[in-house]
Amino acid sequence: VAYGNVPAFIVTLGGSLVFRGWLLGLTRGVNIGPMDPTYQKLGQAYLSPTFGTWLAVLAVLVIAGFTVYSRINKQRHGFPVKALWLEALAVVAMSAVVIWFVVQMNNFRGIPVPVIMLLVLVGIFSFITTRTQFGRYTYAIGGNLEAARLSGINIRRNLLRIFMVVGAMAGVSGAVLTSRLNVATANAGNQFELNAIAACVIGGTSLAGGEGSIPGAMIGAL
Numbered sequence: 001v002a003y004g005n006v007p008a009f010i011v012t013l014g015g016s017l018v019f020r021g022w023l024l025g026l027t028r029g030v031n032i033g034p035m036d037p038t039y040q041k042l043g044q045a046y047l048s049p050t051f052g053t054w055l056a057v058l059a060v061l062v063i064a065g066f067t068v069y070s071r072i073n074k075q076r077h078g079f080p081v082k083a084l085w086l087e088a089l090a091v092v093a094m095s096a097v098v099i100w101f102v103v104q105m106n107n108f109r110g111i112p113v114p115v116i117m118l119l120v121l122v123g124i125f126s127f128i129t130t131r132t133q134f135g136r137y138t139y140a141i142g143g144n145l146e147a148a149r150l151s152g153i154n155i156r157r158n159l160l161r162i163f164m165v166v167g168a169m170a171g172v173s174g175a176v177l178t179s180r181l182n183v184a185t186a187n188a189g190n191q192f193e194l195n196a197i198a199a200c201v202i203g204g205t206s207l208a209g210g211e212g213s214i215p216g217a218m219i220g221a222l
Contacts, residue, residue: 033182052110060095064091067091
């Protein structure tokens with residue numbers, strides 16, 4: 001994609017056929033399991049209610065702190081800010097959702113470890129896409145490739161980085177899936193790519209590029 005200028009969609013579908021054939025050759029279509037008990041915890045473990053409660057407190061503090069920091073930063077640079085009561089209401093609403101979620105999970109068995117992993121990754125990539133040079137370059141490349149090139153962005157290097165990140169996240173999801181099912185099957189993840197594309201589009205990502213967000217994709221997945 002980056003250095004051969006082959007369309008990403010073709011590489012994705014063609015690569016899928018290659019890797020699935022490789023998978024069938026390695027496993028001969030036989031399921032592999034059960035998994036090691038330690039490995040199973042990656043997809044099956046739950047946090048204790050006490051730990052979950054502390055996480056909820058931390059999440060509420062982070063929401064409030066980030067809102068205050070963002071408001072002060074905007075005022076410092078002369079940008080318009082929302083009414084104070086509106087931002088306070090937003091903090092209360094988000095905090096209520098967090099507390100409700102944690103209470104529901106604690107009444108069950110606790111917060112699942114995969115959920116914690118998901119939330120951490122959402123936070124990391126939300127920060128990357130909105131607060132880093134790499135994130136800005138990603139949006140610029142998706143929005144207008146030629147304009148990004150003329151602006152001095154190294155298109156090939158950043159495309160390679162983007163697909164490296166995507167591949168790493170596919171690996172993480174595969175590990176969580178096999179540990180949760182306690183077995184690796186030759187059909188694992190079949191047609192998941194369509195679910196991923198649908199989640200992004202429903203969440204506001206443009207197929208033409210340049211638009212979309214990590215939280216939006218999560219809402220689309222839900």
